[in-house]
Amino acid sequence: MRAKQHAEAAQEFIRDEARTDWHDETLWFVRAKRDKAVNTLPEWEKLRDWASQIKNHTLSNLDYYLKSFEEKAISNGIVVHWASDAEDHNRIIHKIIADNKIDKIVKSKSMLTEECHLNEYLQNKGIQILDTDLGEYIVQLRKESPSHIVLPAIHLKRQDVSETFHEHLNTEKGNNDPQYLAGSARHHLRERFIESDLAITGVNFAIAESGSFVVCTNEGNADMGVHSAGIHIACMGIEKLIPKTEHLGVFLRLLARSATGQPITTYSSHFNKPRPGQQMHVVIVDNGRSRQLGRADFRNSLKCIRCAACFNTCPVYRRSGGHSYHSTVAGPIGSILNPNLDMEANSDLPFASTLCGSCSNVCPVKIDIHEQLWKWRQVIVANGYVDKGKKAGMQGMAWVLSNPKVYRMAGKIGRWIMRIFPFILNNSLNVWYKQREMPRAPEKSFRDWFKENK
Amino acid sequence: MNVGLFIPCYIDQFYPDVAIATYQLLKKLGCEVNYPMNQTCCGQPMANSGFSDLTKGCDVNFVKNFRDFDYIVAPSGSCVLHIKEHLKEGGDKAELDKIRHSVYELSEFLVDILKVNHLEASFPHKVGMHISCHGQRGLNLSSMSELVAPAFSKTEHLLNMVNGLDLKKPLRADECCGFGGTFCVFEEAVSVKMGKDRIKEHLVNEVEFICGGDTSCLMHLEGILKRQGSSVKTIHLAEILNSVL
Numbered sequence: 001m002r003a004k005q006h007a008e009a010a011q012e013f014i015r016d017e018a019r020t021d022w023h024d025e026t027l028w029f030v031r032a033k034r035d036k037a038v039n040t041l042p043e044w045e046k047l048r049d050w051a052s053q054i055k056n057h058t059l060s061n062l063d064y065y066l067k068s069f070e071e072k073a074i075s076n077g078i079v080v081h082w083a084s085d086a087e088d089h090n091r092i093i094h095k096i097i098a099d100n101k102i103d104k105i106v107k108s109k110s111m112l113t114e115e116c117h118l119n120e121y122l123q124n125k126g127i128q129i130l131d132t133d134l135g136e137y138i139v140q141l142r143k144e145s146p147s148h149i150v151l152p153a154i155h156l157k158r159q160d161v162s163e164t165f166h167e168h169l170n171t172e173k174g175n176n177d178p179q180y181l182a183g184s185a186r187h188h189l190r191e192r193f194i195e196s197d198l199a200i201t202g203v204n205f206a207i208a209e210s211g212s213f214v215v216c217t218n219e220g221n222a223d224m225g226v227h228s229a230g231i232h233i234a235c236m237g238i239e240k241l242i243p244k245t246e247h248l249g250v251f252l253r254l255l256a257r258s259a260t261g262q263p264i265t266t267y268s269s270h271f272n273k274p275r276p277g278q279q280m281h282v283v284i285v286d287n288g289r290s291r292q293l294g295r296a297d298f299r300n301s302l303k304c305i306r307c308a309a310c311f312n313t314c315p316v317y318r319r320s321g322g323h324s325y326h327s328t329v330a331g332p333i334g335s336i337l338n339p340n341l342d343m344e345a346n347s348d349l350p351f352a353s354t355l356c357g358s359c360s361n362v363c364p365v366k367i368d369i370h371e372q373l374w375k376w377r378q379v380i381v382a383n384g385y386v387d388k389g390k391k392a393g394m395q396g397m398a399w400v401l402s403n404p405k406v407y408r409m410a411g412k413i414g415r416w417i418m419r420i421f422p423f424i425l426n427n428s429l430n431v432w433y434k435q436r437e438m439p440r441a442p443e444k445s446f447r448d449w450f451k452e453n454k
Numbered sequence: 455m456n457v458g459l460f461i462p463c464y465i466d467q468f469y470p471d472v473a474i475a476t477y478q479l480l481k482k483l484g485c486e487v488n489y490p491m492n493q494t495c496c497g498q499p500m501a502n503s504g505f506s507d508l509t510k511g512c513d514v515n516f517v518k519n520f521r522d523f524d525y526i527v528a529p530s531g532s533c534v535l536h537i538k539e540h541l542k543e544g545g546d547k548a549e550l551d552k553i554r555h556s557v558y559e560l561s562e563f564l565v566d567i568l569k570v571n572h573l574e575a576s577f578p579h580k581v582g583m584h585i586s587c588h589g590q591r592g593l594n595l596s597s598m599s600e601l602v603a604p605a606f607s608k609t610e611h612l613l614n615m616v617n618g619l620d621l622k623k624p625l626r627a628d629e630c631c632g633f634g635g636t637f638c639v640f641e642e643a644v645s646v647k648m649g650k651d652r653i654k655e656h657l658v659n660e661v662e663f664i665c666g667g668d669t670s671c672l673m674h675l676e677g678i679l680k681r682q683g684s685s686v687k688t689i690h691l692a693e694i695l696n697s698v699l
Contacts, residue, residue, distance in 0.1 A: 006641070007640060007641045007642070007643070007644075010641065010643055010644045011642070011643035011644075014643045014644065014647050017647075020647065021651075024651070028626070035599065035600070038602055039602055041602070042602070044602040045601065045602055045603065313600065315629055315630045315632065315648050316641070316644050316648075319644050319647050319648060319651075320644050350504075351503075351504075351637070351640060351641070352641060352644075353634070353637070354587065354630050354632060354633065354634030354635075354637050354645075354648075355502065355587070355588075355634065355635075355637075356587035356591065356630035356634075357587055357588075357591035357592065358587075358591070358598075358600055358628075358629075358630070360591075361591065361598055361600035361601055362600045374501075374502065377502070377503065377504030378504050378505075378506050378507075380504055381503075381504035381505055381507075382504075382507070386504065390503070390640075391505075394499075394500050394503055394505045394508055395508060397499060397500060398497075398500050398505070398508035398509065398511060398512070399511070401463065401494045401495040401497070401500075401511065401512050401515075402494070402510075402511020402512055402514070402515060403494075403511070404491075404492040404493070404494055404515065407463070407494040407495070411463075411466070411467040414467070415467060415468075431639040431642045432638065432639055432642075432677070434642060434646075435642070435646040435678065435681060436646065436649075436674065436677030436678050436680075436681055437676075437677045437680035437681050438677070439468040439469070439673050439676065439677070440468070441467075441468065442468065442470055444470060445466050445467050445470055446461050446465065446466045446470035446473035446474065446489075447461075447466055447489070447491065448470075449470050449473075449474060450473075450477070450489050450491075451491075454489070
């Protein structure tokens with residue numbers, strides 16, 4: 001079944017205007033916090049440049065760095081797996097689980113496992129995974145998907161969380177105190193941390209020279225899971241690499257400031273090798289990334305470090321909510337990544353933007369997001385994923401505007417109709433008119449005036 | 455100085471006063487201004503909708519009309535940006551490059567080329583400033599709130615020369631109004647919501663006018679203001695700079 005298109009889902013979201021305002025203001029608050037944080041660093045723009053260049057270099061030499069990472073990781077005692085797609089990724093993880101006869105699993109936030117629909121895959125095999133990031137935990141209880149890659153439950157108010165917890169954790173009905181609610185979740189999660197045998201995490205940065213990797217969280221849930229479980233599986237896309245440990249000094253400074261306005265994530269956990277007796281696995285996933293790498297216009301979308309600054313600044317995202325993007329990664333970056341995964345299903349996303357350019361400006365690795373949105377529009381239309389009526393309209397418009405005489409005649413007739421028979425346009429068939437008046441139609445165009453007055 | 459006046463199609467058809475103000479202002483400032491009579495549209499509506507393949511006719515017509523000028527000036531950042539970034543047919547590379555490099559949005563032409571530092575203009579009103587994205591982030595007409603960089607604004611520099619004008623800025627200095635070309639109809643709900651939110655911030659400042667450099671944004675905001683029955687009016691920068699008591 002085809003997901004609801006962005007425009008339609010957004011319209012539904014906006015129907016509750018007060019809630020839309022709340023959503024917009026909540027995320028704008030994060031954007032403002034980001035502004036404050038980045039303005040404390042005079043070298044901010046320099047850092048963005050460096051990050052962009054490091055990532056460009058890495059993407060240009062990805063084969064080399066991937067092999068280097070694998071080699072070092074193996075010598076550190078890490079088991080490295082390669083997955084060409086989501087199915088592969090899920091199968092590999094399931095095999096590790098099955099081989100070790102595990103049934104209690106915790107997972108810290110990993111957008112890659114969301115992208116691969118790992119939870120669903122394992123559930124169908126009778127295996128339950130518990131998401132331990134608080135936001136992920138909330139949406140998991142509600143059987144929803146995350147609406148934001150850093151703040152997965154940002155679409156929910158505390159009242160919603162209170163109701164969810166009351167239903168699933170038996171918390172007091174109507175107690176909306178965030179501390180109480182977080183405390184209750186923590187209490188439930190702690191037991192699961194202790195009893196779990198296997199912990200899955202994502203990877204924020206994988207370091208080619210050392211074969212180690214870094215996981216950033218604010219809740220310490222990745223560490224809690226990993227330290228109490230005998231098996232650690234870390235899942236990463238092939239684009240997560242950076243060449244050297246010293247490059248972390250650039251990326252860790254950019255990441256948290258861009259994401260939430262914090263100077264650094266509360267936990268930046270470095271994993272080098274398994275503890276004695278522990279198994280450590282890394283699953284390296286392609287899932288369309290190498291295809292994107294081969295698209296000259298879109299390859300640098302793979303520089304993304306998943307900070308979600310582009311979500312928070314996007315005036316469209318803030319007013320339409322993450323679920324309207326019907327994808328794991330929503331927002332502007334999602335709109336340039338998802339057409340690569342499924343062009344037809346995501347053909348609406350590059351159009352869910354005014355091309356205002358704010359996303360490209362906040363991007364800590366300087367992805368030209370709004371330019372890629374424009375380019376995806378061209379690719380999508382060229383591939384025929386466009387409404388026939390829209391296409392015919394555009395062809396008609398192009399013809400009129402290519403012929404000065406026709407253009408002038410059309411303008412004259414159009415303005416005349418608007419003046420004499422405004423009801424022809426001022427009705428419910430005119431989408432503009434639904435919530436906006438039409439512009440006044442003057443008797444004379446500028447050209448007419450110019451001929452008389454020059 | 456031989457200036458070709460580039461008047462975007464919807465300004466020609468619906469907002470001739472903006473074009474007249476631009477024309478008169480440039481004349482007043484000593485430019486020799488010509489209006490090529492067969493110009494139509496830059497092709498942006500098609501290109502931004504994914505149909506850049508359909509803009510050949512517009513490109514060819516644009517080049518035919520504007521190939522002979524020292525400068526091409528338009529009261530629209532968005533259309534100028536389109537020509538700069540996407541003009542690709544109608545002449546050889548040198549000719550297209552020349553056009554791309556000599557096309558200016560009005561305020562950048564006044565500030566960077568004419569180096570205007572005095573204007574005989576008067577507009578004793580409380581005016582809210584709307585920054586249009588393509589002029590700002592595309593043409594660098596002012597500093598951007600996302601970047602760590604010194605603050606500047608070519609538009610404000612000009613408005614500061616206008617007698618009696620009381621300039622008010624909205625809380626979110628440079629958030630998009632939601633027009634977005636065909637976005638305004640294909641994403642109608644978000645578009646209008648964005649426009650309403652922009653207007654709300656200007657109303658807090660009790661402005662009489664919302665001023666901007668792109669009539670497309672203003673047309674969208676005007677449509678919402680009128681539907682709301684508001685007394686606040688929209689006005690193009692050129693109309694303010696050209697106004698006298």
